[in-house]
Amino acid sequence: MRLLEHYQLLYNILPGQEKAHSITIGMLAKSLSCTERNAKLIIHRMQQAGWIVWKPGKGRGNTSSIMLLADLEELILAEAKERSTVSMEEGIYFLHRFSISKHTQRLFVDWLFFASDGGHTKPPDTIDRLQFPSYRPLPKLDPMLVHRRSENHIMRHIFNRLIRYDEKAEKHVPELAHAWSHNHDYTVWIFQLRKRVRFHNEKELVAEDVCYSFLRHQKTCSAYHWILANLEKAEALHPYTVQFTFEKPMPHFLHLATSMGGSIVPSEDHSDAIPIGTGPFQVVENTLTQLRLKTFEHFFGTRPFLDEVNMYFFPELYDNQPSEVVESERVNFYQYPYTSKSTANFQQTTVLDQGSKLLSLNGNKGRLATDTMLRKAIFHLLQPEELIRQLQGNRYLPAGRLLRDTENDASLLRNPALVHELLNASSYQGETFHLYSYTGAGNELDGRWIQQQLSKAGVDVTLHFLPYEELMRQNLDAADMLLGEQLADESRLQTYLSCFQGTHSLPAHHIPDQNRKRIQRMVSDNLSEKEHIQRLQQEEAALCNNHHLLFLYRLEQFAIYPKNVENIQLNALGWVDYTKLWFNPLSVRKEIENE
Template identity: 30%
Template sequence: MLVAERYVTLYNRFGGEAVVGEPVEATLEALSEALFCTPRNAKLVLKKLEEDGLVGWLPGRGRGNRSHLVFKQNKESFLVDLAMSKAEEGEYRTSFELLSRYGEGTEAKERFLSWLNGRFGYQKETVRGLIGCDTLRFPVYRSIQTLDPAKVNYAFDSHMIRQIFDRLLSYDEHAGKIVPGLAHAWKTDSEGREWTFYLRKGVMFHDGHEMTADDVVFTFERLRSSGMPNRWMLRHLVTVEAAGLRTVRFVLTRPNWMFDRYLCSSAGSILPVNLNGLSEELYWQRPVGTGPFQLMTLTEERVELAVNPGYYAERPYLDGVDIIILPEDCEQLSTIGLPAVMQTYDGDKSQAEENYAEDWQGIARLCNGSTMLTWNGNKKGWSQNEAFRKAVRLILDPVAMQAELGGERVLPAYALRPEDSLQFAQLKAPAADIRQALVRSGYDGAKLRLVVHEKYERDGRWIADRMGRFGISVELFPADWTQVVDPAVIASADFTVNGVILAEDEVCEIDMYEHEECASSTYLESSLKQWIVGQIDKALASRDVAGRRSCLRDIETRLRDECHIIFLHHRRLNTYIHPSVRGASFGSNGWIEFKQIWLEK
């Protein structure tokens, strides 16, 4: 226990309502009990606290004279200063642990967050001896689950992977076409079964060695190995081989006219051969890629990126990005602790506008994707009863959900894509029809378990309440980031709420059906999944974009019609940008693209 912690420990135990500088009674035995040490060690602690000017110790002399302790610093101010000093050392988690442990009954946490707010946004500072570095610092309220492209499943992780690594190709969302990446050119045979990629010269990994075909071959051999959730991308791969120092050839068993689009996804990010000779554990502590930023720090409380000055595509304007991972409960404390330069709102837009001057820039994007309810087709019970699932769909009116919850939920969903949802008629089922549908399903009042990540808790409570109105008993289980990836927790659910962002459009659509850790995939009953995989293969074999789209829409239609999934809403992201910031826009993953931001001085 640090000396500072001992001070607030004693203050909590003996300070009470006492005024700073006012003696309070305290025996040496009581002090040692509070500090969980011997009386001898308690004396040493008191001596150190006195030397630091924190307390005064007035020992009682003689029979009947009691000892007194004098606290010389206000606990709340002391605690705030302590938390600030830890944060300046990069120990943000320690700061919040101290505030949670000792700050009850004070406004220390709010004061600390208010101070922290001034550290967010754009900072021009000295970093590693370099003066005037342009750094963007901002908080997030979720930990990185993985930076391994072969395992990536979440949008934030995918976004971070794209900062550190590059892919052979990229998809230009604005131009609507595939463009060169690490490969400057590529070709395929007439059957779409053999693909050849030609690599750029002089592309360097962050550790200084040049990328070659061997790195690419290693990456994809590793990606298709057992246990990698994204190996679905290479289901039909026969061989991947180096046909030269900078030439890579892929041979497939079946046609795949989307293979070049596959290689645009985060899962196809290129790693150094043999992970630079490191073990998996050591390499992922600080992985190196060829991306626009290199990873400098990766802890549970902080991710620090520094610019890759030799980036082949174009050096970013930013010199660094510092991401502070705050406890999730801080997100609920209004706007305290949020970036002063760049702020994303998932809530009420009008409320957000009140926090910013008129000249701040407001940008918004409707997410290409959907939030949906997904039934667990592999758990015995009512989730396998189609008539019951259809009755629940009547209960969960997307229009009512969007109207009652509002915020980021800006469009009722009836399909994966917002433009498709607009084509559906919005029909509200009478309560009598819903009750009749439940009777026909044979529902017997059994309790259902709804597992949702904490960020979907409001949606989950709304769903449980609506179903409860019609006599369906729902046990809601809000899961944190650790629980939401626990196979036992996932398997225990009858249904869940999950979101899909189609960052790479059809590729992400296929991913939701084939990714080995995605709820939309793991909850698919085996025969249904087999049919879906067959439809996907038909789509990949079609050279015609419309033909591929038709095959994938057939999957979506069946899942919707049989109510394996129930679409809920489409999300909008709102961001407010300081007038000095230029180039800010949402990427396909729903995050601001770091490498495009620049500062008008």
């Protein structure tokens, strides 16, 4: 056991710094789990380090006096910095071994990424490495298991789909498939695959891999089980030809195929830790402390300009709260909003998030399903402007619909003066409602704010925050309220379908049965994309007007970076596209010349 760990033991049993405590060598040996002889050696070393003041008692077994001088978290921080001079990863791993305050954790992050090079040996100028801290590990980078913003963004760089949706052109374009066709009633879709496409494990992509990638979502535990609701079979007609046959017409199957559920994986390699795709980046390492990506040199498309992307994870680093950060030109990327004394050395790109934070009220079970006055009272009680003002962070703009351009003043207007009258007209008798959400993404703060606002009006709410995977195993159909992020996609139709039908969509659990049945029938109707979106928007309006869906706010998404970073583009998820970003070495040279 290292000296610091011994000091931690003393720190935990002797309350109060710079306060004398009476203790015997025997008591110390017991507390430090060592012999009396070793206890004396440990005390001597702590004295030499200046961590304690020790006054030995006279005679064997007599009481001595000890005073702790050093702040434990300062010692941990200093040791983490020292270890980082050998290896950044070693310093981060060491820090994670201790339960420390958010303040100390942030001091280390600022030092590591902003105020120093962390002792990390500078790579050759030809290696372009993007490295930055993030607030939670991403252990499950498999579309079958998760549908969340951070995971989806990384998975977009690891996997490819048969096709992708071009938002500017408003059409589907080739990716792994170079051509596709369908029969007259859209029950059969055929895709022709590119040749010589390699997975990260060097295996060549063939039709069997595509069949496997889709058919695995037939398991009900899959986050994308919903996209195969009408699938009869998927078969390889040829090594480079795949056919999907459906029980009902699927005129908009292309939109489902562009979802993350359409990501193609090899049929033979199913590693949980290291996902295998065909994308421009491949995973080198994925642990609780870091995620390392490197460019896949055999990528079938245009090679990214970056060579590596490294994310380092620090729990509680971010919860939609503003923070202080040390300014330095050594930072080469930051994805969360920070306030600082000066931003002269930083560029900043922001975009309004296309998605939103959404609270849904159960439309099928419990008091909320039947009491329209109670749902309406809750709607008027929760004022997004106040939530944004009080909680701040990158909560930015009130939301009233899935897509901002479909909102109007009526969808955003809330009148707290109506609450008392509405509650009196409701059947509410003081029972407790249960709100469920997943940890992270600001949900805990948002949930507590909702609880406080409803409590002021006498509506009792109990909060349940669970890890994402655990939440998805709950019977969410029975939850009174569900809170979470509603993600957007480049395809408007896919955004609506994912919200109303997604297996991991929280509001999908609360849509009243009559609305759900209409939406399900709509999927097979021979409607144009525009007509389909209009119909879904009508369903959305009905759900909002009946106060089953309560949209709260949209985020302002950030990219903060030095002047030598070029071509920052934020995607529909509000994250930077790593395939387009590049470092301009001439920018650094000009700054040096101007100094």
